[in-house]
Amino acid sequence: MLAYLLNLATLMCINAVLAITLNFIMGYAGIFSIAHAIFFGVGAYSAAWLALHASANIFLVIPLAMLVAGALSLVLALPALRVRGEYFVAASLGLQVLGVTVFSEWKSVTGGLGGMIGIPPAELFGHAVADPVQFLLLALCCLIPVLLLTSVLLRSSFGRNLKAIRDSESAAHACGKNVAVIKTLSVVISAMLAAVAGALYAFYMGFINVESFMLDTSVLLMAMVIIGGTGTLLGPLVGTVLLMLLPGVFSYMSFLPQTEIGSIQQIAYGLAMVLLMIYRPGGIVGSSSARPAKEKAA
């Protein structure tokens, strides 16, 4: 039971980092990306490759994984940010599909569909972090700075600019804000922090393959943010905890057919999303009132 709880808590920390970083662009910059799992994957593959071929020292692996994800997000963000709204969603879907194809086909680096196995445990000051309790602490030590950093950024002028762009991009332009740079920076920061979760995941599982970075992961992360409350600091945390507890809760309900738990879980996610959108569009933590439609650009 303790092992199960530790595993759940560690995965919650990793997913919370992802949900917080997705909320950073989705809730504050209004960039609805369904390619977040790709940056998670880039972080995981970069960390796994470094751990297998160079060093498992997290002070080396995590910054390098962040750099790779940041650089890649920059390359992809620049053309993608030229489109807005639903067009960006479509563009990010294209990126998600492209990323999955690269993960599954670039066999020399990613191991193809079979993935990468035998990833050594993370090293911290020469000590291998293999114990589940220690790894949970490591995951918490990554989650807290990510939460603090995003909180500081969002309370600063950068955060105000992000929110201004979300509310009216054309007005932000008219106020002298370089919207393209601010949006690109937000995507880069989000991707870099998502790579932290990727690196943690690779070390924790000891094995990664493309299955963990598919479209359903991106959709699940989006559901965590929306259910918790977009554009709120605590919303992604609440959404992550709720959605990760749900499978466990269902498996303890003996009257449910255990072979259909996966399907029941999907139905519950779907229902929760629909009901929330009707009765509490701001999410559990967010405002109870619906947001107005975004104003049209000039």
Add this chain to the structure above:
Amino acid sequence: MNAITEHESAMQAALAPQGDGEVLLSIRHLNKSFGGLKVTNDVSLDLRAGIVTTLVGPNGAGKTTLFNQITGHLVPDDGEILWRGQSLIGRRHFQIARMGIARTFQDLRLFNQMSVEENVLTVMEPVSWIWQPGGRAARQQRLERVHDILARTGLETKARTRAIDLSYAERKFLSMARIMAADARIWLLDEPASGLDRSSYERFLGLLRSEVAKGVTVCIIEHNLDIVVGISDRIAFLDQGKLLADGLPDEVLKNPHLAAIYFGDQTS
């Protein structure tokens, strides 16, 4: 048709631009089409420092389109826009805003989910990163200025209220507060008083007059003739993308030909 064209030419020539201030913004032979529709047709206009110029004309005359071209939201097909001698053509809208040209929008485009205070503060911040130049002292100065602007626009008690939760008149004044915070040399105001009740409208006029007295140059799109008469130093009359007249308010407003166009009677 020829008679009308001659009439227009004579009118433009007769109503020469007024005011002795420096020409801040000079529009030269500007053209813009959307498909086959000419929305700006060879428009030339000077906006001089310290002068309030009002753009009038029927709906669809191309007034907002002209603003959009000045501010870089639309790229003209042809012609030139000079800001103190420098061309604005090819510059991006945020660069034009940073040069000192600020605007409001007819549909306001406030930062709806942000507080009133944040709406104004965001405009004042010169850098888009975590730290602003000048440290705490500069931040304190900015906050004091925000509160001063909110007091002048009557929004001081609403500083923490989200923009979306304001009344219509308050939203209009927040739009004004935001442009006041921009420190711009010229304001382009797109129907700033439309829909205001009498007392709000009087307050708006007072606010605009006090800002103009401080040296702000203003160009307004306005349909309310009381405001047009009450605040304008010059009036530019546009119809179907063409500048038909540019001159003193009395001369333009008393012109029967323009009145006929404005009020929809083309036969007179």
